[in-house]
Amino acid sequence: MPATANIIGKVANGIGDDLISTSIISSNSPVVFVPSMNEAMWLNKIVQNNVRKLRDYGYYVIEPSEGVEVSDSKHGYGAMPPIKIVLEKLVTIVKKK
Numbered sequence: 001m002p003a004t005a006n007i008i009g010k011v012a013n014g015i016g017d018d019l020i021s022t023s024i025i026s027s028n029s030p031v032v033f034v035p036s037m038n039e040a041m042w043l044n045k046i047v048q049n050n051v052r053k054l055r056d057y058g059y060y061v062i063e064p065s066e067g068v069e070v071s072d073s074k075h076g077y078g079a080m081p082p083i084k085i086v087l088e089k090l091v092t093i094v095k096k097k
Helices: 005-012 019-026 039-043 045-056 083-096
Strands: 065-068 075-079
Touching: 005 019, 005 045, 039 045, 039 075
Parallel strands: none
Antiparallel strands: 065 075
């Protein structure tokens, strides 16, 4: 947390060239991605395709929320969801397993 477009893309395409991506790809445990990026990046077709791939492979992705972009103070979709929501979803995922 946060899952960047970079780490989402790496794992979705099987690229394990650093400690995080290698750990995720080699894990047998549930993996949860909590994306956080600007709205344009989140809505990009490539990023959305990579998110779809992650879900198809059995990874969990918690949808981002609306918020203020740190770099330009603009309001948009793609912000990290509130920690309360993340924890609630994590509890749900763990109970499934």
